[in-house]
Amino acid sequence: MAKSKTVYVCSQCGESFPKWMGQCPNCHAWNTLSEYKVEEGVSARYGSDRHRSQAIIESTEVKDLSSVQAEGLPRILTGLREFDRVMGGGLVPGGVSLIGGDPGIGKSTLLLQVTARLVGRGMKTLYVSGEESAGQVAMRAKRLELRPDGIRLMSEIQLETIEQVIVAEKPDFVVIDSIQTIFSSELNSAPGSVSQVRECAARLTRLAKTSGTTLVFVGHVTKEGSLAGPRVLEHIVDTVLYFEGDTHSNFRLIRAFKNRFGAVNELGVFGMTDHGLRGVSNPSAIFLSEYRESVPGSVILVTQEGTRPLLVEIQALVDDSHSPTPKRLSVGLDLQRLSMLLAVLHRHAGVSCFDQDVFVNAVGGMKISEPATDLAVLLAIISSIRNRALPKGLVVFGEIGLAGEVRPAPRGQERLREAAKLGFSRAIIPRANKPKEPIEGLEVIPVDKLSEAVAAVQGME
Numbered sequence: 001m002a003k004s005k006t007v008y009v010c011s012q013c014g015e016s017f018p019k020w021m022g023q024c025p026n027c028h029a030w031n032t033l034s035e036y037k038v039e040e041g042v043s044a045r046y047g048s049d050r051h052r053s054q055a056i057i058e059s060t061e062v063k064d065l066s067s068v069q070a071e072g073l074p075r076i077l078t079g080l081r082e083f084d085r086v087m088g089g090g091l092v093p094g095g096v097s098l099i100g101g102d103p104g105i106g107k108s109t110l111l112l113q114v115t116a117r118l119v120g121r122g123m124k125t126l127y128v129s130g131e132e133s134a135g136q137v138a139m140r141a142k143r144l145e146l147r148p149d150g151i152r153l154m155s156e157i158q159l160e161t162i163e164q165v166i167v168a169e170k171p172d173f174v175v176i177d178s179i180q181t182i183f184s185s186e187l188n189s190a191p192g193s194v195s196q197v198r199e200c201a202a203r204l205t206r207l208a209k210t211s212g213t214t215l216v217f218v219g220h221v222t223k224e225g226s227l228a229g230p231r232v233l234e235h236i237v238d239t240v241l242y243f244e245g246d247t248h249s250n251f252r253l254i255r256a257f258k259n260r261f262g263a264v265n266e267l268g269v270f271g272m273t274d275h276g277l278r279g280v281s282n283p284s285a286i287f288l289s290e291y292r293e294s295v296p297g298s299v300i301l302v303t304q305e306g307t308r309p310l311l312v313e314i315q316a317l318v319d320d321s322h323s324p325t326p327k328r329l330s331v332g333l334d335l336q337r338l339s340m341l342l343a344v345l346h347r348h349a350g351v352s353c354f355d356q357d358v359f360v361n362a363v364g365g366m367k368i369s370e371p372a373t374d375l376a377v378l379l380a381i382i383s384s385i386r387n388r389a390l391p392k393g394l395v396v397f398g399e400i401g402l403a404g405e406v407r408p409a410p411r412g413q414e415r416l417r418e419a420a421k422l423g424f425s426r427a428i429i430p431r432a433n434k435p436k437e438p439i440e441g442l443e444v445i446p447v448d449k450l451s452e453a454v455a456a457v458q459g460m461e
Helices: 042-046 051-058 079-087 107-122 134-143 157-171 194-211 232-236 283-287 335-348 373-384 412-421 450-460
Strands: 006-008 033-039 096-100 125-127 151-154 173-177 213-220 239-244 252-257 267-273 275-280 297-306 307-321 328-331 356-362 394-396 426-430 443-448
Touching: 042 267, 079 252, 096 107, 096 194, 096 232, 107 125, 107 134, 107 173, 107 213, 107 252, 107 275, 125 134, 125 157, 125 297, 134 151, 151 157, 157 173, 157 194, 157 283, 194 213, 194 232, 275 373, 297 373, 297 412, 307 373, 307 394, 328 335, 335 356, 335 373, 335 450, 356 373, 356 412, 373 394, 412 426, 426 450
Parallel strands: 096 213, 096 239, 125 151, 125 173, 173 213, 297 394, 328 356, 394 426, 426 443
Antiparallel strands: 006 033, 239 252, 252 267, 267 275, 297 307, 307 356
């Protein structure tokens, strides 16, 4: 029986160390080392180092890159367009994905729907439930009005049994719900420990790659919103998806943070209904305000999420501060970047907020990280300070530099076409993004500096 030893694993990078340290020597993060029990001699199951090295030498063929044919990967469409979009055009045979999110946000619901869709397309599937009984999964399928015929279901948490069933059944698509509940009898540690999660994920991944089975792991998340367990789990899989959005809202967002077969930061938008998740055909509509008239502190931003342009409402509220330290709060946007933008606003536009609280929000639960939001945020702040609404039908995008210049954003043409398609009539954009040919129904106002954008807005009032 393998002996256990104590190691300290960094929650940020997954590196392990024999003793505790305040700062991780690998990623330099502070207070991220946690104590875990791991097994010694695990590699003995795969043979000695000498024999394993000899087997690798005999089975490995070194090729010249020019002799390797770059073939397109076949795609398996699930029928859920938003899910296929996030996956980069559909599932890939032999691909391994990891999907995480808060409890109750809809991970199991989505994957059960995907499983049912694939069965309807003639594929063999296997749903392994480690957290719920077979009866609970059947109740969910009944509530979602899914046809249970052909969905192979197994309520099991032992790795060796799951491997045997996959080899015997030879399914095309397998769901492991969740990887933190699976354990190997060859290890002494409890399910969910670093050694168990890492070992079970690695063995199932090898099985998927050799058999061509598409595999999806469901992963738990910590209170900070990151995937629980070792960070190395994200490096093993091909695709990492996160559920975003408020669990109290009817809308769910799925974002791809890693995808070896498609675009990163691709976004899928779903609506939660009584019969499961349904794709949203026009996601820009859910991120726009329900106000019929323009209100102070509100501006429409055209952001780019993966290959999809989205229109999102940015709201700002600036009020007199009643404390020595004014508050700076940002929801869905980078708080540190907000502090920098306020300094640029004071220096290059003459608008100061040193004695006022500033609150900024991206409507709809969106999390936007691209710098093209800068111009929209500052114009919303100016609108709130002056208590004057921006003109109706105006959209904005552009990055702001420390010198007050307005820098271009990628895919500016697609952003403008999306705004025109939704009925917006004017756009303030960086001059470098000015289209060579006019866009029908859209007046484009190019600017080089922040002061020019502020003057353009004042001229519209």
